[in-house]
Amino acid sequence: MSEKIENLLKEDRKFKPSELLIKNANATTQWFDEAKEDRLNFWKEQALKRITWFKEPTEVLDDSNPPFYKWFKDGELNLSYNCLDRHLETDGKRVAFYWEGEPGDTQVITYQDLYERVCKLSNALKKLNVKKGDRVAIYLGMTPEIVVSMLACARIGAVHSVVFGGFSSEALADRINDAEAKLVITADGAWRRGEIVPLKANVDGSLKLTEHIENVIVVKRTKREIEMVAGRDHWYHEITENEDTICEPEVMNAEDMLYILYTSGTTAKPKGIVHTQAGYLTGVTTTHYEVFDIKEDDIYWCAADCGWVTGHSYIVYGPLANKTTSVMYEGAPNAPDEKRLWSIIEKYKVNIFYTAPTAIRAFMKWGIEHPQSHDLSSLRLLGTVGEPINPEAWVWYHKYIGGEKCSIVDTWWQTETGSIMISPLPGITSTKPGSACGALPGIESVIIDNEGNAVGNGEGGFLAIKSPWPSMLRTVYGDDQRYIETYWSQHEGLYFAGDGAKYDDEGYIWLLGRVDDVMNISGHRISTAEVESALVSHEKVAEAAVIGRKDEITGEAIAAFVSLIGTEKGDEKLIDELRQHVSDKIGPIAKPKSIVITPDLPKTRSGKIMRRLLKDISEERKLGDVTTLANADIVSELQNRATETDDE
Secondary structure (H helix, E strand, O other): OOOOOOOOOOOOEOOOOHHHHHHHHHHHHHHHHHHHHHHHHHHHHHHHOOOOOOOOOOOOOOOOOOOOOOOOOOOEOOOOHHHHHHHHHHOOEEEEEEEOOOOOEEEEEEEEHHHHHHHHHHHHHHOOOOOOOOOEEEEOOOOOOHHHHHHHHHOOEEEEOOOOOOOHHHHHHHHHHHOOOEEEEOOOEEEEEEEOOOOOHHHHHHHOOOOOOOEEEEOOOOOEEEOOOOOOOOEHHHHHHOOOOOOOOOOOEOOOOOEEOOOOOOOOOOOOOEEEOOHHHHHHHHHHHHHHOOOOOEEEEEEOOOOOHHHHHHHHHHHHHHOOOOEEEEOOOOOOOOOHHHHHHHHHHHHHHHOHHHHHHHHHHHHHHHOOOOOOOOEEEEOOOOOOOHHHHHHHHHHHHOOOOOOEEEOOOOOOOOOOEEEOOOOOOOEEEOOOOEEEOOOOEEOOOOOOOEEEOOOOEEEEEEEOOOOOOOEEEEOOOHHHHOOOOOOOEEEEEEEEEEEEOOOOOEEEEEEEHEEEOEEEEEEHHHHHHHHHHHOOEEEEEEEEEEEEOEEEEEEEEEEEOOOOOOOOOHHHHHHHHHHHHOHHHHHHOOEEEEOOOOOOOOEEOHHHHHHHOOOOOOOOOOOOOOOOOOOHHHHHHHHHOOOO
């Protein structure tokens, strides 16, 4: 018998789109019909509609050498041109970014401004001998220069590799070495919760571990004193100030490399995910338009970081190619206080807000008084990204941020997919709290069991994609075999996403987290996400992480780590109450054997909970390096609390 992930948690609440939304929605049900009838023609039409080509492609998909698919392979274009030049004649004065620095400084950057900044840096890069195909590492905070740097690379045909500013010198060196980058763009520092992240010092440390870097460009952001190496290090403002504001865009083939973005692997060497030009731009422009229902006068805010794929696709390339006005914020959501994000939404009258469930659960913990003290009435659409959202967090988001009037798009996609794959569509989809709903037009998803058989409604298994899509990764940089083995070897012809998923009785898709996060409890395959959602549905719980730990009787036992809302205190009475609550919600089989109450959970710099670390703590194994966590100080406290907690 094929093994399937059990479908435990039920959700009957459903939210229909408003009549106004239905009337004005960008996407229509016809998109689904057209894509189903002729998927390749659908993508061809999107590519021709959304991209300005130097040479239009004559072929849509080359699938002669799977899984090394090529899209629009004889087409020619430039992404910087598509994001900037083509808008200037009619919309040069349109605001591209309202930028807000953490200390309170601001910039209003028009498309003309951004174009000139990009051209100046492009010319400076050329003078430092950066050529088409060369790799450039970008290690910056969320200042305008990170967008300028990405677009300047795209303009001259260099391949950018953005490394999140929270990563260590060693992590940066690993990525520089793998990509063989010849230049780094960094800053003297970045602001984070009132402190300065020492970016340049980290770069200096990384360069002791690599011999590839010839030049370092340094943005003066914090004005802190730093060491500059003569001949190697250059101030950004000095090398760009006298450059020409015109730089002709390089003509790029559709399948030329655009960027390498490394996944933050915890055990194995990080994978350099390769994205190319035309297919990627087709995917991000189409999904940005349809999923976020973008209108001409919208103020849009993707509250991500350009160190991650969300920033690449939905801060830079998708919005700019679609001529969108965006908000960009440098710092932490609670700097200087927990009202910061809501004050920004109020100030710029933001219409669309896109953030992670981790952030939403933090907002819940901080309390409703913070959003309620600001006018959020400009919001009409909310989005989530990064991991499955608990139904109760979804409802909180809908009620207190969206004022019970905003559509919510819960999006599933990956660094590897390049753009959103599964999501509700505003004006079309009736949403369910916690569900990503269904695949977008042109995307063929399927949930399978261990043997590769499709499961039916009410059943769970593993998410896969049946056919190639334009914005898909092309390979793992320098390692084609790893690309095949990781994504295409499980079942012939299927892209294996590595995520558990289920259909509910109506066919809605529910994402259940990574396959590694599926527990085997007395022969029952249970997703950690469902148990976490049951815990978060309790009125006192803000956030929960669940892992399976070794157990002599049941094989694995459920161990939960829970943080509470506001000033709530935990005790044995509450722990018993939470166990029973889970049992009532999804059944006795899912009742946690142990629950640890903690003020916080260990998270990566991108905000994802480190469940593997919690598993090590729970099983009292030796821990590796935890210094790269966003909140490393919580680890020792968790270790103490875990050993003090009595099992049921």
